[in-house]
Amino acid sequence: MTRAALPGSQFPSGNLWKILPLALLICAAFVLPALAQEKDKLWRTLSVSGRGVETIPTTLAQVSLGVEIQGKTAQEVQQEAARRSSAVVAFLKSQNVEKLQTTGIRLNPVYSYTNNVQRITGYGANNTVSFRIPTEKAGTLLDDAVKAGATEINGISFVANDEAIASAQKQALKEATQDAQQQADAVFSALGFKSKEIVSIQVNNASAPPPPMFLRAEAAKVADTSTPVIGGEQQVEASVTLQISY
Secondary structure (H helix, E strand, C coil): CCCCCCCCCCCCCHHHHHHHHHCCCHHHHHHHHHHHHHHHHHHCCEEEEEEEEEECCCCCCEEEEEEEEEEEHHHHHHHHHHHHHHHHHEEEEECCCEEEEEEEEEEEEEEEECEEEEEEEEEEEEEEEEEEEHHHHHHHHHHHHHCCCEEEEEEEEEEEHHHHHHHHHHHHHHHEEEEEEEEHHHHHHHCCCCCCEEEEEEEEEECCCCCEECCCHHHHHHHCCCCCCCEEEEEEEEEEEEEEEC
16 A cells, blocks of 8 residues: 655655654754753752851840830820820921831739629720930930920940841841852862852842840929930841752
8 A cells, every 4th residue: 555645745755664663863963962951051050158247237226115004994094194195206207217206005904802702993005106316316306205295215236227128238248148158168179079150049138137225214203304315236047959960
């Protein structure tokens, strides 16, 4: 039986079935080495993690302060806490503090115990706010905030401004990348290998750790003297992982 040739074909139909296996063999001869090279690239890699740390001076004080009121009824306590809190917030706004926000509003019953019997004797309200102020102005502002009605200084920490942190993060990333590259070079040199190319880059983090809080005090105890506030330094860290083929 003779197979008809395909229209437009330059090969006789009888030879077509002989040519196809040869074409597939030639194709495999080119594709398989390429796949093998890709496999080698994936398997022959070194992963290294580098770390960068930048230390920058802090210029801002992050302050948390509040108003705490106690009284006989919930209504009178809440109203008095709202009145004093409003006065404190108005004062802080007049001082152009940054990132002013309410961080807590509480109203709780106050209990007493007599002969193992619990009863409500009054109520306590607590309103807190946080804000940022240049460190050199923080001491005087805390004293004036107490005069405006604040009764608690819950904490203070020190941070750099956003622009300085962003710049330090970029520098820490550069240092982390260079550190990872230097580690890889040292390993390749010790083993007698040569690096080929970086096949992946992972930025693990580039952040400024939250600053610790200091100065927990009753405002009434520091109101009569000027409150000293001294800043410090802040670290910005970054970590980069490189995967390098060899």
